[in-house]
Amino acid sequence: MSTISIFCGAIINPQSLTEYTVLPRALLAVDPTGTIAWIEREVDSCDVQKKINQRLSELKASFGEDVHVFVTELQDGEFILPGLVDTHTHAPQVPNMGSGQQYELLDWLENVTFPMESRFRDAEFAKMVYPDVVRRFIAFGTTTCCYYGTLHLESTKVLADTILKLGQRALVGKCNMDRNCPDYYREPSAGDSLKSTKELIAYIRSLNSDLIHPVLTPRFAISCTSDLLRGLGDMARSDETLAIQTHIAENKGEIAFTKDLFNECKSYADVYDSNDLLCERTILAHAVHLDDHELDLVKKTGAGISHCPTSNFNLRSGMAHIGEMLDRGIKVNGTFLENVDDGELTSLLQVGLGSDVSGGFSPSIVTAIQHASMCSKMVALQIAGRPSLSAKSSRFAGKQLPIATLLYLATLGGASLCCMENKIGSFTPGKSFDALIVSVRPETGNPAIWSMPGEFSGARNQTEEEAKKRLDALLEQFLFGGDDRNILKVFVQGKCIGGTLLRGSLKN
Ligand SMILES: [Zn+2]
Structure with a gap:
């Protein structure tokens, strides 16, 4: 019955x-x-x-x-x-929560993250760890979660199986990494990385569930050769249902290294754009240090941003100017207007919240809401008294994010970022x-x-x-x-x- x-x-x-x-x-x-x-x-x-x-x-x-x-x-x-939407997190890093806070991003990856993620080469280890991982996100009210797995195909299949069994809605991706990572944790070639990515996509689709979908997951530009980014971009272009997630402009050392590796590109954002990886299905985590041109490019391509304030504070990456991003992207029924009713405000530059475990030390999006609020207040304090950045003419920039905005980012905003706003995020x-x-x-x-x-x-x-x-x-x-x-x-x-x-x- x-x-x-x-x-x-x-x-x-x-x-x-x-x-x-x-x-x-x-x-x-x-x-x-x-x-x-x-x-x-x-x-x-x-x-x-x-x-x-x-x-x-x-x-x-x-x-x-x-x-x-x-x-x-x-x-x-x-x-x-409505259930909370976590638009950026790393399932294999959950055992590391609360570790390595003395490091900034690149040292933290080398000393804390890569050693733990490499343990998932053993699919039995994944079977032991992942059920507890997914249950923790569910316990904190995350009904939709964008997960990075490790670079291992079998363990990432285990992650997908686990999510399916526990009933969460999710995007699941296998990390792509074929350079600038330790010998013990690197894919042998761009070709191998692309092949196992295709296998994972086919596997997740064979599960035949409306709840769980594959997502292309180049870890970040540093860890991918141009051949690998090109191959992933070709996959994204030829499959209009395939989501994409990656990191961007999180940390100043990371940005300098990226520009060094891709000096033919105009900017960090251009590394992804020139490889066809920026589109309305792209979720870019962090975006702490994007410049004006990059924000325009992100908006033009329809890509969106996962704001991960817990992680950005914890790894001393910086404070993303979310208010400014929202101001840039406001639209009503597809056009940009200045004096619109508040009730009609949505954002073309999609923004959601991410826990980014274990750069972030909590799997809770409620914690991310708290830190997003603090981040907006700190940014407002920083620019107060700088007339060129006056908050008076803005709706969001230079002001604390109100409760309605925080709630939106954690629900409907996250849903829009995942292209699921017609399905979830509100009632x-x-x-x-x-x-x-x-x-x-x-x-x-x-x-x-x-x-x-x-x-x-x-x-x-x-x-x-x-x-x-x-x-x-x-x-x-x-x-x-x-x-x-x-x-x-x-x-x-x-x-x-x-x-x-x-x-x-x-x-x-
Ligand atoms: Zn991350």
């Missing part, structure tokens, strides 16, 4: 860079395929059953009379949020139900979230406006103090794949 899930309670729904909708008491129905069937925005508590009965006939008409209806009623202090009928049930109630046991004794017991007598204001406050508490303890359930395509309640039920 197929099941229809109906959720009754508070919903927070990102709309644009500057707005999200707060629905203190809504109904949301998920059909048996995991797709959102309908949303009732404001429902009085005494009308809930009546509304459900009214709308149920539509679902029965589509899915048969014998569907089973399962209603979940949220408590005060709980709300539904609309027809989209997949990728969602979290969040709780800020005291029984979650998170000492970083305050509530007054008795705050969540008993009925509340408040106007709709008061209820919305209170939900805004609870959302902010979660974004700045929340962790995995506050994530009760994690859904991907309507299926519960994680959260504290699932972990609890597995224990019993």
Whole structure:
């Protein structure tokens, strides 16, 4: 028998860079395929059953009379949020979280990262490690994740198998590296690297899942010969469904080395562009030090940026000027306008958030939100008093990123960066139900979230406006103090794949 899930309670729904909708008491129905069937925005508590009965006939008409209806009623202090999107992370580096913070990028790769990643030459090691890795990202509410594997084909197949089994939505790539890495961790040639990349793509597609897709993953320009970049660019050009992920302009030493290696190219961004690796399916991690021409080029090609503030602080790479990037890319219905309503603001220069484990020390996108906020405040402080960079005429540059923008980057912005904005990132009928049930109630046991004794017991007598204001406050508490303890359930395509309640039920 197929099941229809109906959720009754508070919903927070990102709309644009500057707005999200707060629905203190809504109904949301998920059909048996995991797709959102309908949303009732404001429902009085005494009308809930009546509304459900009214709308149920539509679902029965589509899915048969014998569907089973399962209603979940949220408590005060709980709300539904779209699942978080991690647009850049490294699965094999998770065992290294919290190690090597004394290094900057290139030394950190040599001393910390490459030794760990090389252990994945043994697929049995991957089978032991990857399930725990993927569970950690799910526990922190990441429903869609862009993973780098290692350069090993078999272990990256294991990563894809693991994600499929655990039910997360993901892009999975095998690193391409045929130079400037240690002998023990390098592919023998560009030809070998391209061959195993093609094999991985074929393997992931043979899994026949809507949730998991292959992504081309040249580690960064330094680790790839021109032949390898050219070969990957040819693959990208000939296959319009293939995503691309790589690093760009993360660290000044890395940039100098790249310019030295590719002195025929005009810039770091041009290294990728001249090899046909910049397009609307490209996710560029970091972009801390891109110059004006490079940002224009990125925007022109439709590529987007994964902002990884935890890693950028931790490896002392620098602070990406995300506000400026958003200002550059703002569009409304495909055209650039100056005085548009906030509710219509989307960005052509797509930006999402990345945990970048283990340059970043946490698999949590909530942590990335906190650091993105701090980063924007630090950038604002730095440019204050420099009239040429005045924040007055900008929407985002030189200002702290507001809650709505942070939430957008972590959900709908990340979804757009992955070309999945029509499927995930917010709640609309027809989209997949990728969602979290969040709780800020005291029984979650998170000492970083305050509530007054008795705050969540008993009925509340408040106007709709008061209820919305209170939900805004609870959302902010979660974004700045929340962790995995506050994530009760994690859904991907309507299926519960994680959260504290699932972990609890597995224990019993
Ligand atoms: Zn990275």
